[in-house]
Structures are given as structure tokens and as C-alpha cells.
Amino acid sequence: MPSRPPAVIGAPVGGIETPALVVDLDLFDANVKRMQAAATSAGVRLRPHGKAHKSPDIARAQIAAGASGICCQKISEAEAFVAAGITDVLITNQVVDPAKLTRLPALASQARIGICADDPLHISRLSEAFAGTGREIDLYVEINVVKGGGRCGVLVGPAMVSLARMAAEASGLRFAGLQAYHGRAQHLRTPAEREVAVGGAVSLVREARELLAAAGLPASRVTGAGTGTYLLEAHSGVYDELQSGSYALMDADYARNEPGSAGHFAHALKLHATVISTAVPGQAVLDVGLKGVAVDSGLPAAEGLTVRGVSDEHCVVVQPEGSPLACGDRVALIPGHIDPTCNLHDWFVAVRGGVVEALWPIAARGGGL
Amino acid sequence: MPSRPPAVIGAPVGGIETPALVVDLDLFDANVKRMQAAATSAGVRLRPHGKAHKSPDIARAQIAAGASGICCQKISEAEAFVAAGITDVLITNQVVDPAKLTRLPALASQARIGICADDPLHISRLSEAFAGTGREIDLYVEINVVKGGGRCGVLVGPAMVSLARMAAEASGLRFAGLQAYHGRAQHLRTPAEREVAVGGAVSLVREARELLAAAGLPASRVTGAGTGTYLLEAHSGVYDELQSGSYALMDADYARNEPGSAGHFAHALKLHATVISTAVPGQAVLDVGLKGVAVDSGLPAAEGLTVRGVSDEHCVVVQPEGSPLACGDRVALIPGHIDPTCNLHDWFVAVRGGVVEALWPIAARGGGL
Numbered sequence: 001m002p003s004r005p006p007a008v009i010g011a012p013v014g015g016i017e018t019p020a021l022v023v024d025l026d027l028f029d030a031n032v033k034r035m036q037a038a039a040t041s042a043g044v045r046l047r048p049h050g051k052a053h054k055s056p057d058i059a060r061a062q063i064a065a066g067a068s069g070i071c072c073q074k075i076s077e078a079e080a081f082v083a084a085g086i087t088d089v090l091i092t093n094q095v096v097d098p099a100k101l102t103r104l105p106a107l108a109s110q111a112r113i114g115i116c117a118d119d120p121l122h123i124s125r126l127s128e129a130f131a132g133t134g135r136e137i138d139l140y141v142e143i144n145v146v147k148g149g150g151r152c153g154v155l156v157g158p159a160m161v162s163l164a165r166m167a168a169e170a171s172g173l174r175f176a177g178l179q180a181y182h183g184r185a186q187h188l189r190t191p192a193e194r195e196v197a198v199g200g201a202v203s204l205v206r207e208a209r210e211l212l213a214a215a216g217l218p219a220s221r222v223t224g225a226g227t228g229t230y231l232l233e234a235h236s237g238v239y240d241e242l243q244s245g246s247y248a249l250m251d252a253d254y255a256r257n258e259p260g261s262a263g264h265f266a267h268a269l270k271l272h273a274t275v276i277s278t279a280v281p282g283q284a285v286l287d288v289g290l291k292g293v294a295v296d297s298g299l300p301a302a303e304g305l306t307v308r309g310v311s312d313e314h315c316v317v318v319q320p321e322g323s324p325l326a327c328g329d330r331v332a333l334i335p336g337h338i339d340p341t342c343n344l345h346d347w348f349v350a351v352r353g354g355v356v357e358a359l360w361p362i363a364a365r366g367g368g369l
Numbered sequence: 370m371p372s373r374p375p376a377v378i379g380a381p382v383g384g385i386e387t388p389a390l391v392v393d394l395d396l397f398d399a400n401v402k403r404m405q406a407a408a409t410s411a412g413v414r415l416r417p418h419g420k421a422h423k424s425p426d427i428a429r430a431q432i433a434a435g436a437s438g439i440c441c442q443k444i445s446e447a448e449a450f451v452a453a454g455i456t457d458v459l460i461t462n463q464v465v466d467p468a469k470l471t472r473l474p475a476l477a478s479q480a481r482i483g484i485c486a487d488d489p490l491h492i493s494r495l496s497e498a499f500a501g502t503g504r505e506i507d508l509y510v511e512i513n514v515v516k517g518g519g520r521c522g523v524l525v526g527p528a529m530v531s532l533a534r535m536a537a538e539a540s541g542l543r544f545a546g547l548q549a550y551h552g553r554a555q556h557l558r559t560p561a562e563r564e565v566a567v568g569g570a571v572s573l574v575r576e577a578r579e580l581l582a583a584a585g586l587p588a589s590r591v592t593g594a595g596t597g598t599y600l601l602e603a604h605s606g607v608y609d610e611l612q613s614g615s616y617a618l619m620d621a622d623y624a625r626n627e628p629g630s631a632g633h634f635a636h637a638l639k640l641h642a643t644v645i646s647t648a649v650p651g652q653a654v655l656d657v658g659l660k661g662v663a664v665d666s667g668l669p670a671a672e673g674l675t676v677r678g679v680s681d682e683h684c685v686v687v688q689p690e691g692s693p694l695a696c697g698d699r700v701a702l703i704p705g706h707i708d709p710t711c712n713l714h715d716w717f718v719a720v721r722g723g724v725v726e727a728l729w730p731i732a733a734r735g736g737g738l
Contacts, residue, residue: 017468119648122696279522287465328465
């Protein structure tokens with residue numbers, strides 16, 4: 001159960017308690033529409049990543065706009081989305097703990113659920129978890145599409161084909177296709193760098209599809225891509241589905257990408273904060289720190305302000321020349337990285353025309369079991 | 370209400386679901402005893418900082434060992450500690466929002482509550498919040514003791530004396546003394562650097578005490594210090610109370626300090642994680658990322674392992690030579706920075722002799738209103 005929300009519906013923006021994550025609904029709606037239009041016009045499905053926002057309300061808005069379902073990273077996230085009525089969820093991650101896996105058949109009785117594997121252990125444990133339940137799960141073999149790096153994902157080759165065969169033959173599993181996400185490409189700064197990186201991923205996916213087809217195990221779906229590269233995968237001819245997530249709300253790190261042909265999405269999310277101290281000359285201190293904003297991808301940004309540093313409970317900004325901030329003033333920050341920042345809060349405050357229109361629980365947040 | 374705990378009491382350590390924050394109770398008890406002994410032998414009070422752990426159970430253990438109360442940074446944290454029966458809480462921070470301040474008199478009816486100010490606005494709004502309630506709050510004037518920097522805190526001088534006088538005269542407030550914390554000094558790596566920094570703070574505190582005494586407003590308490598410097602303040606002759614917090618659990622960043630005369634505290638806290646993927650040669654991927662461990666003060670550490678990087682949901686470690694990790698293996702990480710890491714979890718799993726002895730809710734966690 002989340003904590004008390006920082007606002008009431010109908011309140012003016014200035015009446016929101018801080019720190020609070022505030023969503024501008026006009027900008028949000030436009031972002032959601034734009035990504036969906038890009039997917040639709042390229043003839044691919046959009047399955048937005050829920051790990052960015054962890055909000056069933058945002059997932060519902062994305063599905064209402066045309067998305068085919070939602071992605072998430074943990075079984076606990078999938079449970080939160082399914083409990084809120086989302087009926088198609090792909091867990092783009094590996095799970096090995098048998099105690100966690102036993103929660104999946106119940107989920108699969110309420111929604112279409114998919115999950116990834118890059119090791120025989122994942123498949124054998126999943127099959128054990130589904131044995132005798134009469135339920136099935138979509139199994140995506142995750143392939144590593146990052147040259148010389150990456151995190152999870154089997155190398156394209158015989159081991160990948162073996163996993164696909166094992167999935168196709170295991171009871172309780174449907175071999176559904178390939179998970180092929182190039183995480184590192186999302187934050188390469190120039191369009192040319194991103195093209196080279198995704199070009200490499202596309203070659204590997206093509207090779208993987210050919211190997212699987214030759215083995216009589218066609219990949220009916222290949223899913224991947226993110227906000228930094230979605231047009232490349234959409235028009236690759238080998239991806240069927242996009243997993244972009246950050247586009248709906250955006251953050252300062254994605255805005256540091258040179259946009260290329262796709263342009264930037266709007267900063268629909270701001271972190272509202274209040275000045276609590278101006279006692280040290282030349283600076284103002286805000287009522288939010290590391291416990292309200294993640295700094296793994298850089299400091300938060302703020303229009304007309306320079307953020308000097310973030311500590312546990314405080315954010316220090318340089319006093320602007322001419323119009324210094326005073327205690328009680330409000331500041332709107334753009335978080336450096338949206339995913340871990342949203343994870344720190346229990347609520348989005350959704351605002352239109354300066355008035356609070358909705359309160360969205362960040363229901364899938366948390367360290368996550 | 371926190372999420373489901375990651376273990377049951379009586380379970381073996383290996384039965385804890387991951388990711389989970391696991392406290393070794395023998396090491397924890399020794400840390401708590403040692404800091405209390407240092408304070409007691411120096412003749413100062415210990416008021417441990419609850420922002421590090423956010424756990425009423427840990428606060429109770431610290432008070433049972435001799436601590437005079439607890440510190441925290443937010444009214445929401447104070448509410449969680451008071452609700453759990455802690456009767457002496459100092460909020461070492463400024464609050465300006467009138468809606469937040471109206472929650473303080475109810476707290477002050479159940480516990481002794483203190484709070485800080487470095488601006489006349491803090492004092493006038495506090496006094497308004499307490500008007501007609503029949504309750505009182507301890508008001509500490511926060512002074513800036515960081516030369517050329519710091520966050521909050523009025524400069525030692527006439528403005529400080531004015532704030533103390535305003536506090537002494539305002540209804541609903543008791544002028545209690547000075548908040549004088551040198552945050553930056555805690556993480557200076559050499560004992561010599563820390564001595565110089567705290568030496569500067571001690572000079573400023575001495576000057577502040579003299580100015581206040583001359584104005585007929587003696588500071589009955591001066592409170593400050595942290596795990597990196599506590600012996601310096603304890604033996605300074607001008608601090609009455611220590612606010613160390615990290616010592617009870619410890620983290621990798623504090624362990625990077627050259628210890629000096631005080632030595633290190635033991636790593637009582639570990640973040641347990643499970644290997645979920647070894648598909649990419651040379652590395653293993655764990656089931657915890659930025660949503661379970663903060664990296665603002667560096668990557669987590671792990672005995673015998675090298676952590677290569679942390680992303681939203683994954684931690685990548687280099688495969689150890691000779692005994693490679695396999696899917697399903699457990700790893701115990703030492704978080705880089707304890708405060709924001711504990712904030713990401715709902716539970717501490719307290720273990721003794723390899724068996725789960727207690728489950729402690731991290732009740733004061735959260736973005737915090």
C-alpha cells in the first residue's frame with residue numbers, strides 16, 4: 001500500500017506537497033501518441049517498458065493508444081500490472097529462484113505472460129513451475145546483441161538453437177521468439193554511433209532468425225529497442241516489436257542524446273521541490289536528495305538553474321543572478337534518469353492546465369522480489 | 370504498509386529471497402556497543418542518525434544501548450519513529466511548508482521533538498504551527514561549519530544570534546542549542562584531512578557558543594558529528610552530542626576512509642543477490658540493480674569479486690578465475706552508500722548464526738513528505 005499522495009485531485013499545481021513527481025498530461029499524451037504512431041506506421045507492435053514508470057495507469061494509457069501489452073523486469077512488477085488489469089505482460093529478464101517461479105502460473109491464469117531465458121536452468125525450472133498447472137508461458141530466448149559486452153543473452157549460435165528447442169519441447173512453455181535489446185545503444189550520443197550499434201544488433205538478429213528457421217524453430221516474434229533507437233529497429237525488417245519505455249515521461253540523460261531524425265520527446269515529468277534554505281551565500285537548498293532523485297546518469301537539470309550537487313536529503317542549486325530563490329519557492333527539476341527515480345516515489349501527480357487531474361500510484365515500485 | 374518480507378523467521382540464510390538487505394546481528398551488536406562506549410567515555414550523548422537505517426528496530430537497539438534519542442531528516446521519518454514508540458526525535462533539517470508543519474504538534478504530544486532553523490521564516494512558521502496547541506518543540510539553530518561550502522546553516526555571527534533570540538522569544542518553541550554537522554568531513558580519506566576540517570568546525574562552534582553566551586542565550590546543546598569523525602567532536606570540548614548513523618551497518622564508502630585512531634566498524638549489512646545469467650563469457654549478472662542499490666558513492670563491493678557495473682535491474686560482476694559463478698549462486702554485496710540503499714528496501718533480514726532471527730521493517734523509508 002503506497003503512502004499518502006502528495007496532492008488532492010482538483011488542487012492547483014502550487015498546492016502539491018514536495019517532493020513530488022508531476023506529470024504534465026498534455027505533454028504525456030503527445031509523447032504516447034507519437035511513439036505509437038511511429039510503431040504503427042512502421043508496421044511493428046509497441047510493447048512499452050513498464051520498468052521506466054512502474055505505473056498501471058500509464059500502462060493503460062499506452063495500451064489504449066494502441067500498445068500490444070507491457071514489458072517489465074520482475075515477477076513482482078508483473079503481479080502489480082496484472083492486478084491492475086493489464087492482460088499481456090512480458091518479463092524481459094531471467095528468473096532462477098524456484099520460489100519466485102511458483103508465482104507465475106497464477107499470473108498466467110489471468111494474463112498472457114512471457115519471460116526470457118539464456119540458460120538451460122531457466123527453462124527447466126520454468127517447466128517445473130508450470131508442471132501440472134494446466135497453464136503456459138511464452139518463452140523468449142534472450143540473445144546478446146551487444147558486441148563485446150552486454151548483460152544477459154546467449155550468443156547467437158548453436159547454444160541459442162538448443163535453448164529454443166528445449167523451450168519448444170518443454171511442457172508449460174511456448175517458444176515465442178527472441179528478446180534482443182541493445183541497452184548500451186540507447187545512450188550513445190550521436191545518431192551515427194547508434195546506427196552502427198543497432199546495425200550490429202540487426203545483423204545478429206537476422207542471423208539468429210535464419211539459424212532458428214533452418215532448425216525448424218521459427219521465431220514468431222523478435223522484441224527489443226528503446227527510446228534512443230526505436231526508429232532503427234522499427235524499420236530494420238527483423239524486429240516485430242518495440243520496447244521503448246522512457247519516451248512517455250523522458251529524462252535529462254535521454255535529452256543529452258543528439259536526437260537525429262526522430263527528434264526528442266517532451267519532458268512530461270518534473271520533480272517538484274521546495275527551497276528550504278538560502279543561508280549559505282550563493283546557493284539554495286531544496287527539499288529533495290538521493291532518496292527522491294537518482295544520480296547514476298548525472299545530476300538533475302532545471303530550466304534557468306544550475307544544480308551543484310545532490311546529497312541524501314538535499315539538492316544544492318546555484319542562486320540565479322538577479323532573481324535569487326527564497327525559502328518556500330518552488331523549483332521543477334528534470335531527473336537525470338527516470339527508471340530509478342520513479343522507483344523512489346509512491347505517486348505520480350498528473351496535472352493538466354495547472355490543476356491536479358489524477359493521482360497515479362507507482363504500484364510496481366520497490367526493490368522487488 | 371511494507372511489501373512481503375523476503376524471509377521467514379527461523380529460515381536459514383540460504384532461504385532468504387533475493388535481493389535482500391541482510392544484517393549480521395553479532396557484528397551489528399558490536400558496532401552499536403562500540404559507538405556508545407566511545408560517546409560514554411568521552412562524556413557526550415549519542416543520538417544516532419536514523420536517516421542511515423530508517424528502522425525503528427535499529428533505533429530501539431541503539432537507545433537500549435544508551436543512546437539519548439534518534440535523529441532523522443523529515444517529518445515523515447519522525448512520524449514513523451514516534452509511531453514505533455521512540456520518544457526523543459531530532460529532525461536535523463529545515464521545513465518550510467505550512468501543511469507539513471501542522472503535523473508537528475501532534476508528534477510533540479507523544480515525544481520530545483526537535484527541529485532546525487537557519488532562516489527567520491522557519492521560526493515564524495513553526496511558531497504559527499504550534500500556536501494554541503499547548504505543545505512545544507526544541508529549536509536548534511543550524512550553523513554552517515563547512516568553510517567555503519556546506520549545505521544548510523546560518524553563518525556564525527549576528528544573524529545566528531538573531532535567530533536564537535527569535536526562537537527563545539517565539540511561543541511554542543524552546544531554543545535548545547546548535548546543529549553543527551560537517552557532512553563533507555565524514556568522507557575525507559585521511560585522518561589528517563578530517564582533523565583539519567573538524568578543527569575548523571570546532572573553532573566555529575566555540576565562537577558561536579561565546580557569541581550566544583554573551584547575548585544571554587546560552588546554547589544548552591551542540592549536536593553534530595558522524596561516523597567518519599565522531600572521536601574528534603566527542604573530545605572537542607564544545608560538542609555535547611554525536612549524530613553518527615552509518616556505524617551500525619556500515620558501507621563501502623566509509624570503509625574507503627583511512628581509519629585513523631578509531632578503526633573501522635564492521636560490515637554488518639550485506640545485500641544478498643542471486644546470479645541470474647552467465648551467458649556472456651567472463652561475467653555473471655545478479656538480480657539486483659539501481660532499484661536495489663545506490664551507486665552515488667561508488668559501486669558495491671564484494672569479497673573476492675569485482676563489480677563491473679550496475680544498471681536498472683542488474684549488477685554485472687567479473688567471473689572469478691578458477692571458480693566461476695553459476696546461475697542460482699548467491700553473492701553478498703557491500704553497498705557503496707548505506708542511506709539511499711536502505712531507502713530502496715522495505716525490510717532488513719536480521720541473521721545470527723546463519724539463521725533468520727528477526728525481520729525489521731524499514732518503516733521510515735520513502736521519498737518522504
